[in-house]
């Protein structure tokens with residue numbers, strides 16, 4: 001069970017301190033938005049480089065951008081240990097995943113709530129992680145879309161059947177009240193933005209999310 005706090009709604013002016021708060025987590029999730037693939041603009045390579053420099057945990061870059069085929073490799077060079085791009089945006093997802101892996105990072109494939117994962121189940125071994133979005137990407141603080149849970153289960157079952165250690169990540173609206181539902185459905189990697197950074201004690205929030213997820217281990 002892996003907890004990956006998203007720094008999207010942290011105080012980015014104090015990036016190093018904000019990252020320090022999540023030293024008890026497994027990954028730091030960095031949301032890259034380009035105002036084309038999603039209707040919001042966050043940041044790009046320089047912030048990922050800075051996060052890499054200051055983070056106590058490895059960087060999980062989530063690219064919500066068009067043309068990831070062109071840009072994703074640069075995020076590996078910037079120091080991300082995991083790079084996730086969207087199925088809806090990639091022209092050649094297999095080629096791109098192989099390129100990311102070839103550079104030494106984990107390759108993740110993200111699917112929006114309305115995107116079926118079925119076409120990728122035969123290709124699961126090409127990816128280290130499948131990210132099932134539990135909100136429409138673009139903003140933090142949105143409610144968890146629980147109808148995505150069958151898709152989470154579909155990926156988990158396909159991975160088990162093939163004997164793969166594929167990580168299944170959920171992102172969006174993950175909190176103390178939704179994380180167990182996702183864990184029971186088969187997720188093992190949980191992105192949480194507001195649930196961590198809007199809490200009084202971010203470290204405590206991470207520990208609580210971990211405790212709840214571990215309680216559902218199957």
Ligand code: DX5
Nearest residue numbers: 006137138140141173193194
């Ligand atoms: C949404 C981003 C998420 C976001 C999650 O497009 O991909 O990572 O930061 O924020 P919460 O946990 O507040 O939904």
Ligand code: ZN
Nearest residue numbers: 031062171191
């Ligand atoms: Zn994200």
